[in-house]
Structure formats: C-alpha cells, structure tokens
Amino acid sequence: MDFGTALQHMAASSDRLAASRQAVDSAAWQRRAVESLGGLSVSLTGAAYAYNVNLDVDLNPLSQALPGIASQLPPQLGGMVAQLPHLPASYTLNRHKTDVTASVNAVYPLYMGGIDNAARGLADARTREAQADNARVSDELASLLVQRYFGAQLADRAAVLRETALQSIEKHDAAAQKMLDAGVIAKVERLQARSALEDARKNARKARDDADLATTALTRTARAEERVQPTSPLFVNSQPVQPLDYFIDAALAHHPGLEKVAAKKAQASQLHAADEALRRPQVYAFGQRQIKSGNADWVAGIAVRWTLWDSIDRKALAASSQAQVEQAERTGAQARSDIALLVEKNWLALEQARRQYFAQQAGVDLSAEVLRLREAGLREGTSTTLDLIDAQLNNAKVQTERAQAAHDYVLALAALLESSGLSDEFANYMAQADVKVD
Known part of the structure; x- marks a missing residue:
C-alpha cells in the first residue's frame, strides 16, 4: 500500500x-x-374543560326589607305580599358545564435589542471552532500516519540490512570452520567468528521483531483489514524547501490553532453583544383569535418590555464578557508567537536533517570501500574472517544510519507542514523529492 492510499483509507x-x-x-x-430567530412565531392552543360553580346568596336582607315594601303598596297588593311564604335565609345557585376551546396565537418581534443577531453570531463562531478542531485532528492523524508509515519502512529496511549481513556472516562462519579444519586459522579466531555470528543472529531477530511491530502499528493506524506493507520509499529533497517566512505566513493564515482562538474571540464578542442587548427594550406585536364559528373572541396589539431593575447586575455581566474578549485577544497574540517559534524550530530541524543525510554519503562510500578491501584481503590472506565480518556489520550500520537520516527528514517535513497548516501538501513534497531511499 502506498502512502496516498494509506492516507485515504485512514481518513x-x-x-x-x-x-x-x-x-x-x-x-x-x-x-x-x-437562522430565523427573531421572526414570526405562531402557536395553536386547544383545551377541553369542565367546571362546576356554586354561589351562596344571603336572603336575610331581602326578608327584612319586604314588610316595609308591603306597607308602601296598595292595600290589595300589600295583603298579597303579606300572605307570601317567608323567604329562606339563603339560596345556593349552581352552574356546571363541559366544553372545548381552541385559539391561534401569533408573536412577531419588531425589535429585540440585537439578541437575535448575537445568537446567530455565536452559532457561527461555534461552527468555526468545530471546523478548526476537525482540521487539527486531520493534521495530527496525517502526521501520525507519516510516523507509522515511514517508521515501518525504516524498520523493515534495517531488518533487511541485518538479515543480509547475517547471511554473509553465516557463509564466512562456514568458511572459517573449513579453514580451522585445514589448520589455516587459529581456534581463537574461529571462536571469534562464531561469537560474531551469534550477535548477528540476535540483532537480525530483534530488527525483524521491531519491523513486525512497526508494521502492526501501521496497519492499525491505517485501519486496514489486512497487514500493510509500505511501498512508498523514504525520500529526501536535495534542495532546501521554501524560506522560513513562507511557512510562518502560511501558519498565521491557516493554522487550526489560530482559527480556534479566533473562533473563541468571536464567541466572547457575541456573548458581550448579547449582554448589551438584554439591557435594551424589546418590542413585539402579538395577536390571538379563538377558533370557532360565529362571533369569535380575538385580541391584537403591540407590547414593549424593558427591564428597569434586575436582581442580576447587567453591568457586571457586560464587564465580564468584555474581559473574555480581551483574554481571547491576548491568547491569540501569544498563540501567534508560539506557532511562529514552532515553525522556525521545525524548519531548522528539516534543514539539519537534509544536510545530515548528504553529509553521510562519505561514510557510506568509505564503509563500502572498506568492505570491498576486506573481501579482497580475505582472498589474498591479508585480512581475517573477523575483519570481514566487522566490515559487513559496519556497512549495514552505516546504511541504516543513513536511512535513519532520511526518516528524520520525512518526520521533520511532516512536523513543519503540520505547524504551518499545510499538512495536505505532504504528498506534493514527496512527489517532488529527487532522492528515493529504495
């Protein structure tokens, strides 16, 4: 699996x-x-109800007033009133009913003091913060994949070099045994060759175990169902990357951390605006109409609400939110300084790794020449088997160290791009590299 495929699979x-x-x-x-906060709100209300009402009426005042009333009437009527039965002391009136009612209500804010705009601005800022977090996670995972992918590549290369050296040492060990049997070398030299062989086996086994572990880590990071064998080689670009200022400017424009700080500042600003809006009056239109046939009840009007006194100190809240805005500004300034420093550190590390890789070329050439001379010397009898084994082990060590330098270059490049907010550009740098460590 090449690196691009592994990155897509992980994503x-x-x-x-x-x-x-x-x-x-x-x-x-x-x-x-x-989105529509502060717009028209319409609601429907329905209810089913039943009631029973009792009303007690005191009739004593009326009973006391009847004789006086009768005396003022004509004799015929007065006599008739006098013959009426006495009224009870009280009378209870009862009313009961079961009914249903429904109404439609509408409220339309005309002026909310800016609280609706503040709420939308706060939601916008929270969306920006979530997007910044998502970009940061994406960049971190891309850098992690670079570490695991090329770490597995380096570990496999080291294991192959150790195993290749082991194969050569096994041949020399067999040859040393024949030379001992022929009396050409001393027994101590034979024992030294055997000891070198055992060390080579141990180192080759450890290198292969390390490579297997690195491959397992890569497979899990890439979330692959089958074991991943990396095919994209380690690489180095012989030319330096863009100047430091290029990456600092990119970081200040694209780094997710700075975008998150900016989103936090926007949230604090919108909260401050909301606190200020709550101190202003609110104006809204309202209406209600009963849903029924015939002459329905309705009401409509305009209302104003202005809080003159509140148990919460609004001035203190406004001061608190303003302090949060200033805190966000200070945090942003510090973050810009820290990120610029981080970019510079990573840029210098990348350039150091590039120079280190090419500086090791002389050591690689020297170890290869020493190995060639030891092989020729063994054939001519001027070198011992142990000398040749040491040359082979040293050659494997030098080649591994150079591959390690290429690995350091790749990791430094990934770190630089992540700190600059340019992690998506890693594949382009990999494609442009003119040195492939196959």
Missing part, C-alpha cells in the same frame, strides 16, 4: 476523525436552527 475509517466531523455537523445544524 475514511478513523473513528476520531469521524467524531470531529460529527461535531462540525452538530454545530452547523445548531446554526441552521437559529
């Missing part, structure tokens, strides 16, 4: 990246939910 399968994407989607849906 499609990573649970961590999927979780950060869901956070972005959640924030986006919240922003959509408050």
Whole structure:
C-alpha cells in the first residue's frame, strides 16, 4: 500500500476523525436552527374543560326589607305580599358545564435589542471552532500516519540490512570452520567468528521483531483489514524547501490553532453583544383569535418590555464578557508567537536533517570501500574472517544510519507542514523529492 492510499483509507475509517466531523455537523445544524430567530412565531392552543360553580346568596336582607315594601303598596297588593311564604335565609345557585376551546396565537418581534443577531453570531463562531478542531485532528492523524508509515519502512529496511549481513556472516562462519579444519586459522579466531555470528543472529531477530511491530502499528493506524506493507520509499529533497517566512505566513493564515482562538474571540464578542442587548427594550406585536364559528373572541396589539431593575447586575455581566474578549485577544497574540517559534524550530530541524543525510554519503562510500578491501584481503590472506565480518556489520550500520537520516527528514517535513497548516501538501513534497531511499 502506498502512502496516498494509506492516507485515504485512514481518513475514511478513523473513528476520531469521524467524531470531529460529527461535531462540525452538530454545530452547523445548531446554526441552521437559529437562522430565523427573531421572526414570526405562531402557536395553536386547544383545551377541553369542565367546571362546576356554586354561589351562596344571603336572603336575610331581602326578608327584612319586604314588610316595609308591603306597607308602601296598595292595600290589595300589600295583603298579597303579606300572605307570601317567608323567604329562606339563603339560596345556593349552581352552574356546571363541559366544553372545548381552541385559539391561534401569533408573536412577531419588531425589535429585540440585537439578541437575535448575537445568537446567530455565536452559532457561527461555534461552527468555526468545530471546523478548526476537525482540521487539527486531520493534521495530527496525517502526521501520525507519516510516523507509522515511514517508521515501518525504516524498520523493515534495517531488518533487511541485518538479515543480509547475517547471511554473509553465516557463509564466512562456514568458511572459517573449513579453514580451522585445514589448520589455516587459529581456534581463537574461529571462536571469534562464531561469537560474531551469534550477535548477528540476535540483532537480525530483534530488527525483524521491531519491523513486525512497526508494521502492526501501521496497519492499525491505517485501519486496514489486512497487514500493510509500505511501498512508498523514504525520500529526501536535495534542495532546501521554501524560506522560513513562507511557512510562518502560511501558519498565521491557516493554522487550526489560530482559527480556534479566533473562533473563541468571536464567541466572547457575541456573548458581550448579547449582554448589551438584554439591557435594551424589546418590542413585539402579538395577536390571538379563538377558533370557532360565529362571533369569535380575538385580541391584537403591540407590547414593549424593558427591564428597569434586575436582581442580576447587567453591568457586571457586560464587564465580564468584555474581559473574555480581551483574554481571547491576548491568547491569540501569544498563540501567534508560539506557532511562529514552532515553525522556525521545525524548519531548522528539516534543514539539519537534509544536510545530515548528504553529509553521510562519505561514510557510506568509505564503509563500502572498506568492505570491498576486506573481501579482497580475505582472498589474498591479508585480512581475517573477523575483519570481514566487522566490515559487513559496519556497512549495514552505516546504511541504516543513513536511512535513519532520511526518516528524520520525512518526520521533520511532516512536523513543519503540520505547524504551518499545510499538512495536505505532504504528498506534493514527496512527489517532488529527487532522492528515493529504495
């Protein structure tokens, strides 16, 4: 699997990246939910009810007043009133009913003091923060894959070099035994060759175990179902990358950390605006109409609400939110300084790794020449088997160290691009590299 395929596979399968994407989607849906905040609101109300009402009426005052009333009437009527039965002391009136009612209500804010705009701005800022977190997670996972992918490549190369050296040493060990049997070499030299062989076996076994572990880590990072064997080689670009200022400018423009700080500042600003909006009056129109046939009840009007006194100190809240805005500004300034320093550190590390790789060419050439001379010397009898084994082990060591330098270059490049917010450009740098460590 080449690096590009591994990166695509990881991006499609990573649970961590999927979780950060869901956070972005959640924030986006919240922003959509408050898009129409401050607009018309219509509601429907319905109720079914039953009631029973009792009213006690005191009739004593009326009973006491009847004789006086009768005396003022004509004799015929007065006599009739006098013959009426006495009224009870009280009378209870009862009313009961079961009914249903329904109404439609509408509220339309005309002026909310800016609280609606502050809520939308806050949702926008939270969406930006989620997007910045998602970009940071994506960059971190890309750098992690670089470490695991090319770490597995380096470990496999070291194992192959150790195994190749072991194969040669096994041949020399067999030859040493024949030379001992022929009396050409001393027994101590034979024992030294055997000891070197055992050390080579131990080192080759450890190198292969390390390579297997690195491959397992790569497979899990890439979320592959089958064991991943990296095919993209380590690489180095013989020419320096762009100047330091290029990467600093890119970091200040694209780094997810700075975008997150900017989003935090925007949130603090919108919270401050919301605190200020709550201190202003609110004006809204309202209406209600009963849903029924015939002459329905309705009401409509305009209302103003202005809080003159509150148990919460609004001035203190405004001062608190303003302090958060200033805190975000200070945090942003510090973050810009820290990121610029990090970019410079990574840029210098990359250039140092590049120079180190090419500086090791002389050592590689020297170890190869020493190995050639030891092989020729063994044939001519001027070198011992142990000398040749040492030359072979040293040659494997030098080649491994140079591959390690290429590995350091690749990791430094990934770190530089991540700190500059340019992790997506790694594949382009890899394609442009003119030195491949096959």
